[in-house]
Amino acid sequence: MRAFTQFVQQLYGANQSQYPDGGQAGIREMRENALALFLQKELPDKHIQGWQQSVLNKKARTDYVQKLQPDPYRPLAEYFQCRVQDLHPTVLPVSNGWFISENQTVNVDEQGVITGSLFAAIRQYPDLVLQLLAHPNLEKENGLVALNEALFNDGVFVYIPDNVKVEVPMQIVSLMNTADPLLVNNRHLIVLGNNAELSVIQCDDSIQKESTFSNNVSEIYLGENAHLHYYKTENKDAASMLLHHVFVHQKSYATFTSTAITFNAGYVCNSFHVNLNEPMAEAKLYGLYLVDKEQVCDNHIFINHAAPDCKSYQLYKGIMDDEASANFHGHILVAPDSQRTAAFQTNKNLLLTDKAHVTTKPFLEIYADDVQCSHGATVGQLDEEALYYLRTRGIGEAAANRLLMFAFANEIVQNVAIEALRDRLGNMVQHRLHGELNVCAQCMLNNNIVFPISLEE
Amino acid sequence: MLKIEDLHVSIKDREILKGVNLEVKAGEVHAIMGPNGTGKSTLASAIAGKSGYEVTQGNIWFKGKNLLDLSIEDRAREGVFIGFQYPVEIPGVSIANFMRTALNEVRKYRGLDPLNGAQFLKLMAEKQKVVELTDKLSTRSVNEGFSGGEKKRNEIFQMALLDPYLAVLDETDSGLDIDALRIVANGINHLRGADKSIIVITHYQRLLDYIVPDVVHVLFDGKIVMSGPKELALELEKRGYDWIKEEYEQGKL
Numbered sequence: 225m226r227a228f229t230q231f232v233q234q235l236y237g238a239n240q241s242q243y244p245d246g247g248q249a250g251i252r253e254m255r256e257n258a259l260a261l262f263l264q265k266e267l268p269d270k271h272i273q274g275w276q277q278s279v280l281n282k283k284a285r286t287d288y289v290q291k292l293q294p295d296p297y298r299p300l301a302e303y304f305q306c307r308v309q310d311l312h313p314t315v316l317p318v319s320n321g322w323f324i325s326e327n328q329t330v331n332v333d334e335q336g337v338i339t340g341s342l343f344a345a346i347r348q349y350p351d352l353v354l355q356l357l358a359h360p361n362l363e364k365e366n367g368l369v370a371l372n373e374a375l376f377n378d379g380v381f382v383y384i385p386d387n388v389k390v391e392v393p394m395q396i397v398s399l400m401n402t403a404d405p406l407l408v409n410n411r412h413l414i415v416l417g418n419n420a421e422l423s424v425i426q427c428d429d430s431i432q433k434e435s436t437f438s439n440n441v442s443e444i445y446l447g448e449n450a451h452l453h454y455y456k457t458e459n460k461d462a463a464s465m466l467l468h469h470v471f472v473h474q475k476s477y478a479t480f481t482s483t484a485i486t487f488n489a490g491y492v493c494n495s496f497h498v499n500l501n502e503p504m505a506e507a508k509l510y511g512l513y514l515v516d517k518e519q520v521c522d523n524h525i526f527i528n529h530a531a532p533d534c535k536s537y538q539l540y541k542g543i544m545d546d547e548a549s550a551n552f553h554g555h556i557l558v559a560p561d562s563q564r565t566a567a568f569q570t571n572k573n574l575l576l577t578d579k580a581h582v583t584t585k586p587f588l589e590i591y592a593d594d595v596q597c598s599h600g601a602t603v604g605q606l607d608e609e610a611l612y613y614l615r616t617r618g619i620g621e622a623a624a625n626r627l628l629m630f631a632f633a634n635e636i637v638q639n640v641a642i643e644a645l646r647d648r649l650g651n652m653v654q655h656r657l658h659g660e661l662n663v664c665a666q667c668m669l670n671n672n673i674v675f676p677i678s679l680e681e
Numbered sequence: 682m683l684k685i686e687d688l689h690v691s692i693k694d695r696e697i698l699k700g701v702n703l704e705v706k707a708g709e710v711h712a713i714m715g716p717n718g719t720g721k722s723t724l725a726s727a728i729a730g731k732s733g734y735e736v737t738q739g740n741i742w743f744k745g746k747n748l749l750d751l752s753i754e755d756r757a758r759e760g761v762f763i764g765f766q767y768p769v770e771i772p773g774v775s776i777a778n779f780m781r782t783a784l785n786e787v788r789k790y791r792g793l794d795p796l797n798g799a800q801f802l803k804l805m806a807e808k809q810k811v812v813e814l815t816d817k818l819s820t821r822s823v824n825e826g827f828s829g830g831e832k833k834r835n836e837i838f839q840m841a842l843l844d845p846y847l848a849v850l851d852e853t854d855s856g857l858d859i860d861a862l863r864i865v866a867n868g869i870n871h872l873r874g875a876d877k878s879i880i881v882i883t884h885y886q887r888l889l890d891y892i893v894p895d896v897v898h899v900l901f902d903g904k905i906v907m908s909g910p911k912e913l914a915l916e917l918e919k920r921g922y923d924w925i926k927e928e929y930e931q932g933k934l
Contacts (some may be wrong), residue, residue, distance in 0.1 A: 344820040609769045617839060618727050618757035618790070627782060631822075632774025 225293060227332035229266045230376050231286040233259075235407075236374060242292040244377070246346030254358050258373035265367035270365055274553035277583050283465055283491055288437055289563050290375065294322035306398060306427070310644035313395035314339065320400060321377045321408035335392060338383040342411055345381035352383065356413060356445055359471065365497075369469055372441040379411035379440075382424070386417035386447065392466040393423035398438070400464065412442040417451035418475075423453040423642060428466055435463040435490070442470045446478035448502075453641055454482040457649065460489040462517065467493040476502035476531075483639050485649060486513040486521050487656050495524040500534035511540035512636040513546035514656050522551040527656065529558040529565045531593075538569040543629055543635055543657075544580035552584040554599070560591040569599040574606065574632060602603060628635075629657050682707045682878040683847055688739035690720075690727045697723045699869045699903035700739070706848070712878045712889055712914060715900040721882045724765060724900070725851040730756050742811045743847065755860045757783075760846035764836040770824040773843040776835070777805065780842050787843060808841040812868045813869035831855035837868035846873060849880045854888035866891030886918035901925055906934040 225233075236259055245251040268275040268283060300317050311463045316339060316408050317324040323341035328350055330340030338345065345353050362370055380396050398410065416422055428438070446452055452472075462468050466489055472480050513521040527536045542550045552571045573582045585598035606628045614624035633653045640646035683705040690698040698719045705711050715721055726734045728741060730753040741748040747821055748756050771779070784804075785795040796804065805819060812834045824832050830885055853865060869879065869892050881892060889897075889911065897913040898905045901922075906929055907913070917925075928934050 251904055272801070306848060407845065557931070607769070607771075610771045611752065613765070613769045613771070614783075615753040616763050617779070617843065618754050618787040619779075619783050620754050620786060621752075623782060623786065624754075627774055627779070634773050 225263070226266055226281070227286050227401070228281070228284045228518050229263060231288075232371065232375070233263060235290065239245060239290055239292060243375070244343050246350070248344045248346055248354060250351055250354060251301055251346070251357075254301060255374050255376075258362060258370045261362060262367050262370035262374055265370055267371075268366040268368065268500045273549075273587075274555070274585065275366070277416075277549070278493075278522060279491060280465075280467075280493070282631075283334045285405065285435065286436065287391075287405055289404050290407055291320050291322065291377070291393045291402075291404075294378070295319060296382065296633035297324065297326050298358040300324060303401070304423075306395065306642055306649045307398070311642065311648070313393045316340075316380045316382070316394055316396045318378070318380060318396065318398045318410060321405060321410055324500070335388045336385040337388060338471050339394065340381055342379040342381045342413060344381075345413075351381075352415075353381065353413065356415060356443060357411075359441070360473075361441065364614040365469075368439055369441060372469070373413060374441050375409045376408070376441070377409060378412040379413065382413075382414045382421040382422070384416045384422050384450075384478075387419045388417070390423075393425055393645075395425040395427060398426070398428045398440075400429070400436055402436070403434055405461075406436045408436065408440070408478075409436065410440040412440070413454070414442065414444045414628075416446050416452055416478075416587070419445040419449045420663070421448060424455070424566050425642075425645065426454070426456045427436070428458045428460060437467070438464070438466045440466075442467045442468065443482070444470065444472045446472065446474045446480060448475045449477040450475070450482070451479045454480065454493070454639060455556060455642075455645060456482065456484040458489055458492055460484050460492065462490045462519065464489060465491040467495070469495045469497065472496070472498040472507065474498070474500050474502070474505040477504045478502075479506045479508075479509045481512045481639075481641075482511045483636065484512070485636065485653075486487040486511075487652060488514070488523065489515075489519055491520045491522075493522040493524070495526075497526045497528070499528045499534065500536065501530050501531060501547045502527045503533040505531065505537045507640075508537045509540075510538075510636050510639045512633055512653070513540075513550055513651065514633065515542070515550060516659075517548060517550045518546070520550070523553065525554045525569075526574065527556045527567060529556065529562040529567060531559075532561060532563045532565065534562065535566045536568070538571075539636065541573070541632060542571075542582060543574045543576065544632065545576040545581055549581035550581070550583075552601070553587070554585070555587040555596065556589065556599070558588075558590040558595055563594040565592060565597070567593040567595070567597045572600045572632070573601075573603045574629065575603060576605075626657050630654055633657070682709075682744065683880075684740075684742040685850055686740045686742070688724075688727065689737045690723055691735045691737055692733060696737070697903055698727065701900070701905055703898065704717075705880060707846075707878055708875045709895045710873065710881065712881045712883060712894040712897045713900055713905075714883060714914060714917055714924075717884075721900050722851055725763055725882060727847050728756075728849055729753060735857045744757055754786070757843075757845075758787050758848060758885045761809070762840050762845035762848045764840060764848060764850035766852040766855060768813070768824050768832045770822070770827070772822050772825050774819055774823050775929055776823055779823050780805065780839060783839075784841060784842060792822060803846050805842065806910045808838060812838045813864050813884065814838055822852070830858065830861035833857060833865055834861065834868070837865050841868060841871060844872070846876065847878045847880070849882070851868055851882045852884065852887065853881070862888065864890065867883050884891075886914045889914045894906065901929055901934075
């Protein structure tokens with residue numbers, strides 16, 4: 225048993241009586257089962273497909289602490305505000321792993337849309353939540369998912385009833401503001417009924433010197449002809465590790481579109497596991513990772529074509545500078561009866577220095593015969609001819625480089641359907657390529673004048 | 682304006698230009714003609730400063746400065762424009778963004794304030810008319826999916842916006858139908874002025890019906906072997922280049 229595994233066993237033993245259970249005995253049993261599985265599987269290492277290059281085991285420490293309850297309530301506006309113009313989302317805030325609300329109850333609007341803390345939802349709607357809470361195939365996943373299920377603290381719960389189209393985007397903001405080396409296992413559950421529609425923006429932000437380990441799981445259930453537009457961005461400090469495993473379960477005609485943009489992090493691992501469980505479901509996944517210094521970004525994508533007539537499309541792009549490294553592991557599985565599947569995957573990378581590194585592994589596993597599948601990966605430098613052309617028009621070498629890098633990255637940003645968010649992300653990408661901006665300047669959390677107000681005070 | 686002295690240029694140790702001498706005064710239009718592979722495009726690339734084109738001897742004086750001492754971008758900022766025979770496609774970079782960046786970098790070099798968005802769009806609309814390009818152009822990626830004629834019109838449009846002192850146009854007429862040729866020629870004539878110079882590199886005389894040159898040069902075997910008035914272009918059109926080759930080989934030129 226590795227040191228981190230031992231540490232988790234001890235941590236669980238010490239803290240288990242304080243883990244919340246929402247008043248449901250089943251939760252404790254779920255945790256116990258998951259812990260046993262984690263002790264067996266441990267953190268994924270080089271023996272697991274796609275984790276050969278992972279720095280996870282090297283980076284995981286054995287002195288993390290868990291926050292076992294939310295910090296005392298303070299109004300959100302006192303310490304967090306997103307000032308992205310014309311984006312007026314419903315904010316669902318999570319601080320140090322706990323949903324922030326004054327009275328610890330969920331919010332239900334006039335259309336029946338439920339939002340709030342996962343544990344509040346377990347208490348108030350046990351029938352709705354419990355059947356979807358445990359991961360359906362835990363033994364098939366790597367140890368990280370079991371780790372989350374054993375230790376999970378709070379998370380966000382969202383339920384959209386049948387036929388409800390939510391116009392206002394929801395923004396899940398996960399803040400880390402702590403002097404402790406926190407281990408956080410958030411669990412988010414997003415459920416869309418038949419013909420429902422929603423946009424979710426997931427922002428992960430932090431500024432602190434202490435290293436933290438976030439190992440989050442989102443379970444997303446999409447009913448027939450439900451449509452989820454999912455946007456994900458990370459702005460983390462160099463000391464943090466952020467792993468997020470997003471599981472999507474789609475019924476027929478459901479669509480899932482995601483755009484995941486990584487600006488900064490010590491170590492970020494974005495994993496999407498999409499199950500196209502019924503015919504005519506469709507998934508589009510776009511990703512962009514911009515890493516420099518010694519940052520590491522892993523992308524794991526698994527598209528499970530479990531039914532015929534489904535479509536999936538992946539386009540992931542990365543720019544690696546300095547000594548940064550990235551990993552793209554894209555797995556498409558087409559089951560024997562999944563005829564007329566269309567599955568496409570592209571991964572393109574730019575390496576800006578000799579020491580930057582990328583590993584790209586497309587992996588197609590096809591058991592049906594009537595399919596249309598393709599994959600492609602490129603690793604390269606900027607186009608010399610294009611650079612020359614720009615310079616002959618008076619554009620300096622550095623500016624020409626940036627223009628071409630932005631063009632490369634912007635292909636991903638263009639897929640963001642919310643205009644205010646698209647403009648903001650485009651602007652952030654531009655600043656990121658200038659090396660000017662390490663964090664979202666519109667996030668008040670990152671404004672030094674505001675930030676010193678600690679949640680614990 | 683431009684004075685090229687004894688210019689020798691090699692690509693990968695193979696000498697392409699073997700001592701070119703050329704002087705173009707302000708207000709003049711010069712045509713450089715000659716068969717394929719004699720160094721016409723190499724001359725344009727050497728003026729632009731393209732890497733891989735090694736100048737082993739000679740100078741290129743432009744408005745009192747030696748271009749060989751300047752970077753690619755500084756040559757452009759000084760007022761040199763190269764119109765390419767095969768302009769590259771740059772997916773994801775809009776023409777508007779590209780040209781605004783370029784124009785403002787040139788202005789900064791010359792100590793001028795940058796143009797704001799509105800000022801730039803106004804200027805762009807004005808220059809688009811010169812080459813009869815539609816509004817849709819500004820949002821399109823540079824040359825991406827453009828026809829041959831559109832690419833050449835885009836070159837002339839860029840030239841009109843940047844308003845250079847010297848334009849070197851490398852086979853801007855190739856691949857154009859008669860209407861596109863007229864539009865491109867109008868764009869080039871639009872630039873002409875007492876303080877502007879143009880070098881037109883071409884195989885054919887037909888562009889010179891529209892842009893009447895002051896001097897026609899023949900580049901052969903890496904050297905300018907013959908220069909004459911505009912009638913020389915007509916003679917070359919009629920007689921071809923074989924007689925030049927013969928006379929050159931006999932040492933008459």
